[in-house]
Amino acid sequence: MPVIIFLPIVLFLIVLIWYIATMNNLRRAEVKINEALSDIDVALVKRHDVLSKMYDICKGYMKYEKETILETINLRSGMTMKERTNAINDLDQASNFVNVVAENYPELRSSENFKQLQISVMDVEEHLQAARRLYNSNISYLNQKVVSFPSSIVANTLGISSKEFFETKEDKKEDVKMDF
Amino acid sequence: MEDKILYIENLRKKILNHMLIILGTSITPALFIFFPLSLSAGILPASLFILIFTTVILFLILGAITGYFKKYKEYKHIYKKAFVEGPFNHAFDKVRCDFKKGISKDVIEATKIIMLGNRYYSNDYISGSYNNVDFERSDVLIQNHTSNGKNSHTVTYFQGRWLIFEFNKKFHFDLQIIGKGFTYSNKRNGFFTSKDNRRRKVEFEDIQFNKDFKVYAQDDFEAFYILTPQFIDTLKNMSNTMDGKFMMGFIDNKLHVAINTGKDAMEPSIFRSIKNTNHGEVEKEINVIINIIEGLNLDRDLYN
Numbered sequence: 001m002p003v004i005i006f007l008p009i010v011l012f013l014i015v016l017i018w019y020i021a022t023m024n025n026l027r028r029a030e031v032k033i034n035e036a037l038s039d040i041d042v043a044l045v046k047r048h049d050v051l052s053k054m055y056d057i058c059k060g061y062m063k064y065e066k067e068t069i070l071e072t073i074n075l076r077s078g079m080t081m082k083e084r085t086n087a088i089n090d091l092d093q094a095s096n097f098v099n100v101v102a103e104n105y106p107e108l109r110s111s112e113n114f115k116q117l118q119i120s121v122m123d124v125e126e127h128l129q130a131a132r133r134l135y136n137s138n139i140s141y142l143n144q145k146v147v148s149f150p151s152s153i154v155a156n157t158l159g160i161s162s163k164e165f166f167e168t169k170e171d172k173k174e175d176v177k178m179d180f
Numbered sequence: 181m182e183d184k185i186l187y188i189e190n191l192r193k194k195i196l197n198h199m200l201i202i203l204g205t206s207i208t209p210a211l212f213i214f215f216p217l218s219l220s221a222g223i224l225p226a227s228l229f230i231l232i233f234t235t236v237i238l239f240l241i242l243g244a245i246t247g248y249f250k251k252y253k254e255y256k257h258i259y260k261k262a263f264v265e266g267p268f269n270h271a272f273d274k275v276r277c278d279f280k281k282g283i284s285k286d287v288i289e290a291t292k293i294i295m296l297g298n299r300y301y302s303n304d305y306i307s308g309s310y311n312n313v314d315f316e317r318s319d320v321l322i323q324n325h326t327s328n329g330k331n332s333h334t335v336t337y338f339q340g341r342w343l344i345f346e347f348n349k350k351f352h353f354d355l356q357i358i359g360k361g362f363t364y365s366n367k368r369n370g371f372f373t374s375k376d377n378r379r380r381k382v383e384f385e386d387i388q389f390n391k392d393f394k395v396y397a398q399d400d401f402e403a404f405y406i407l408t409p410q411f412i413d414t415l416k417n418m419s420n421t422m423d424g425k426f427m428m429g430f431i432d433n434k435l436h437v438a439i440n441t442g443k444d445a446m447e448p449s450i451f452r453s454i455k456n457t458n459h460g461e462v463e464k465e466i467n468v469i470i471n472i473i474e475g476l477n478l479d480r481d482l483y484n
Contacts, residue, residue, distance in 0.1 A: 032400070036401070126349075127405060129408065130401060130404035131401065131404070133384075133409075134400055134401055134404040136385065137383065137384065137404070
């Protein structure tokens with residue numbers, strides 16, 4: 001008799017504990033994703049700043065000032081993923097532009113200031129890459145939970161769905177390769 | 181060099197003869213006096229124990245009186261000067277060798293990446309620089325000895341080489357990479373570790389890497405910053421080429437590499453002729469350092 005009474009209670013408690021644990025896991029994954037996203041934004045701003053400084057140095061070597069793509073990039077909080085991807089692509093273009101200028105002016109390439117900024121660009125690039133990989137890793141974790149049973153039940157009740165990975169152009173690595 | 185080899189070879193022969201003489205002198209009275217006496221009085225296993233025990237005691241006494249141990253230590257020192265310090269000087273800059281010294285226990289303890297028993301030995305300390313990357317290496321033995329009065333038990337936690345490199349990326353949190361099969365690591369991911377110091381398991385995008393290595397980090401972002409895809413690839417290759425199970429720790433802007441080779445690599449054998457001795461062990465030691473620096477791009481002067 002006591003077994004008949006206690007068994008459903010124990011089973012209910014087990015299910016309840018599992019539900020709460022899974023719910024917390026999913027919520028934590030969402031928080032982690034947002035953290036990683038903010039890491040991406042921080043890295044993007046840093047990259048923009050460093051490239052702006054490089055551009056300022058390049059200006060002195062150019063015969064006439066040219067409006068660069070840097071000036072049209074608008075980095076703000078709460079960007080959509082598409083806007084972020086566009087910003088990355090624009091920054092890649094800006095980076096390529098700076099490299100082309102540096103290619104044509106050996107004295108610019110050999111200036112200490114420029115070299116330091118090139119090092120900073122590479123460092124910021126690695127931060128950006130790390131932030132993007134961490135973001136995708138967290139997305140992968142969440143998506144696995146969302147699609148696999150039984151955690152998918154909890155995800156459905158909470159209204160959590162699979163999220164998109166942060167993918168960039170395949171030629172992304174090209175702008176990291178800089179000649180010193 | 182030939183003269184030096186000849187000199188060390190003659191020294192080795194002298195030491196070997198010395199050892200054989202005192203061994204013979206120790207075993208003779210043990211075999212002809214103590215062993216028959218104990219045999220006539222008791223049982224065979226006890227007699228065998230007395231034979232071995234008296235031989236060892238006499239060997240230690242005679243070795244100390246005739247200066248055998250001192251000479252053997254001198255021989256080891258001369259051997260290492262020639263066959264270890266020489267090649268290291270050739271391969272690296274700013275080489276400093278102190279074969280009696282090792283990496284201090286405090287340094288290893290501060291990393292908090294390995295279980296420390298109650299016995300710690302370290303020797304064959306070498307420091308130097310390769311492509312402007314400073315390194316230190318040392319042989320390390322960590323054991324845990326327990327005894328309940330009747331039985332004693334010794335577990336070797338780690339025996340091999342411990343390497344410390346300057347790391348070229350600035351980081352603020354600890355990171356630990358444990359290769360498959362490396363036991364007795366200290367993960368500090370448990371409930372009882374304070375939240376600030378606790379390391380959490382981090383998984384990467386490479387499935388094979390996640391199978392071969394366990395990564396514990398205080399900060400996820402820094403883990404991804406340090407472990408770039410190229411770094412991950414190199415680590416996967418290293419796990420196939422390294423001569424032991426290994427673990428890495430990124431602590432205080434230094435990279436610690438613990439390779440559990442199960443041996444003391446630099447020790448010479450007096451039973452083997454110098455000419456027949458395989459000096460490949462020293463070469464291997466040098467190559468391990470170079471491979472780590474070049475493979476992991478530690479010589480990339482990005483941030484210093």
